[in-house]
Amino acid sequence: MATINGTKGSGNQSFKQLEGDSWSSIYLPAICAAIVMTIVLLMAISCSKKSDKPISSGISAPAPTVNSSPAAGASTVIAEAPKKIKKHRPANATYVNGTYGVSFSYPRKYSLQTASKNSAMPVDPKPLASGAVEVVSVDMPDDSYPDTDFSSALLNVSVNPGLSSDQCSAFVSDAKDPQAKVQRVKLGANEFAEIEQMSNEPNHESDLKYFHLFKNGACYEFALEVETSRPAEEDLAQTDRGKVFQQLEKILTTARIKDVEVPGALKPVEAAKSETPQTPAAAHSALTEQK
Numbered sequence: 001m002a003t004i005n006g007t008k009g010s011g012n013q014s015f016k017q018l019e020g021d022s023w024s025s026i027y028l029p030a031i032c033a034a035i036v037m038t039i040v041l042l043m044a045i046s047c048s049k050k051s052d053k054p055i056s057s058g059i060s061a062p063a064p065t066v067n068s069s070p071a072a073g074a075s076t077v078i079a080e081a082p083k084k085i086k087k088h089r090p091a092n093a094t095y096v097n098g099t100y101g102v103s104f105s106y107p108r109k110y111s112l113q114t115a116s117k118n119s120a121m122p123v124d125p126k127p128l129a130s131g132a133v134e135v136v137s138v139d140m141p142d143d144s145y146p147d148t149d150f151s152s153a154l155l156n157v158s159v160n161p162g163l164s165s166d167q168c169s170a171f172v173s174d175a176k177d178p179q180a181k182v183q184r185v186k187l188g189a190n191e192f193a194e195i196e197q198m199s200n201e202p203n204h205e206s207d208l209k210y211f212h213l214f215k216n217g218a219c220y221e222f223a224l225e226v227e228t229s230r231p232a233e234e235d236l237a238q239t240d241r242g243k244v245f246q247q248l249e250k251i252l253t254t255a256r257i258k259d260v261e262v263p264g265a266l267k268p269v270e271a272a273k274s275e276t277p278q279t280p281a282a283a284h285s286a287l288t289e290q291k
Contacts, residue, residue, distance in 0.1 A: 101258035101259065102256075102257055103255070106251045110139060110140055127210045127223075129172050136156075137154055138154060148228075153247070155224050158220075159220055161263065165214040169193040180196065180197055192212060193213075206226075208223060211223075215259075224248045226239075226245060
């Protein structure tokens with residue numbers, strides 16, 4: 001009997017242990033899961049309530065962040081003011097005289113001097129006879145040909161309204177150099193009558209070329225002069241006057257003379273009467289008698 005009771009007791013205990021293990025294995029995971037879900041749900045509700053609360057007026061709004069994206073940088077570069085482009089002045093300038101209708105282009109580095117009553121003519125006006133009016137002169141810089149005997153070079157424009165076409169082309173007062181030959185040359189748009197005169201002094205030479213053109217009832221003169229000087233104590237290279245004249249003649253090729261009414265110019269009828277064949281000496285004598 002003792003053995004039987006002992007066996008029954010141990011069977012009950014085993015049954016109770018199996019029953020307890022079965023309950024915990026079935027319900028405990030579900031309970032834990034329910035607790036975790038409850039906690040998560042409570043946290044979600046708490047967070048949603050906090051987000052629904054209005055922001056306190058005592059708390060300032062956060063400062064906007066600066067967008068450092070490449071697009072922002074590109075817009076900044078575009079917004080910058082464009083750099084100023086340095087404009088270079090043209091190498092040549094243009095002179096225009098409305099009274100006599102003369103215009104020409106010349107290097108800007110040259111010196112231009114308009115005529116005035118107080119200034120003397122820089123070029124001998126004898127080939128143009130008396131009554132010539134100086135208009136303008138253009139001087140080449142003195143240092144254009146360094147280490148040479150170059151002294152100066154210029155272009156001078158004068159007008160004589162008292163000469164006829166024949167007198168203008170024949171250089172009525174060329175008695176200074178009777179050997180000077182008049183020749184016809186075309187420079188640019190104009191055809192000129194030309195003579196050349198030279199004068200020599202100790203250590204100084206002057207070479208002059210005169211270009212005459214009759215238009216608007218007046219005689220237009222373009223005088224080109226090149227001077228050289230050679231001090232005895234200095235050993236200087238000789239200037240190529242031909243190249244210097246080429247530079248001055250470039251200005252002359254740009255000369256234009258518009259149709260204008262020149263003050264004091266001969267009327268067409270008067271000009272026709274004066275168009276009689278005569279030698280330069282006779283023309284010069286006639287002008288002297290008129291005075």
